[in-house]
Amino acid sequence: ILNVEQSPQSLHVQEGDSTNFTCSFPSSNFYALHWYRWETAKSPEALFVMTLNGDEKKKGRISATLNTKEGYSYLYIKGSQPEDSATYLCAPPKAAGNKLTFGGGTRVLVKP
């Protein structure tokens, strides 16, 4: 079982402010890293699949970077809005079966 850690566990952000948080994962035998967004009472939705060291992905105001050598990824939210309130999960898959091991998530609450 992979050891995946996300920090912080939760954060409160004022509307309009930018924020970022971290996902740490084992750097050995790296294959890929998934990011998911999970709103309360809904299902997780994929944000990014990242595979290359130095990769940067962007979707609207959300972006992510990847460092496979040191085993971490940052997710950034620029100009946070209330609709960004969600739990953000990262998960490195195993190559065999694309099995995901999820981190505990970072719960983001954007206050108007």
Added chain:
Amino acid sequence: DAGITQSPRHKVTETGTPVTLRCHQTENHRYMYWYRQDPGHGLRLIHYSYGVKDTDKGEVSDGYSVSRSKTEDFLLTLESATSSQTSVYFCAISLGQGAEQYFGPGTRLTVT
């Protein structure tokens, strides 16, 4: 949205009774997964399937069995439900290795 449905969406059952949850997809994706969501544990993989009649265990498979006789259906069975299996169960699908996973709406199971 990916065509994934789960049935039932809610179920209350008694300890010791068998329970089967169904995941149905219309996307013809090869891989299918069952997760459970619990406070303090996040999402954990129970079982997954990489094709018809091809299944394998995840990290929390004890007490669960699965079957996949058709591409579109993945069944999760609790042979004799216990209170520790009270949880929200999510099904997910993916095209294959490296691909993002799409999640179903979830099934809330309560074992009394």
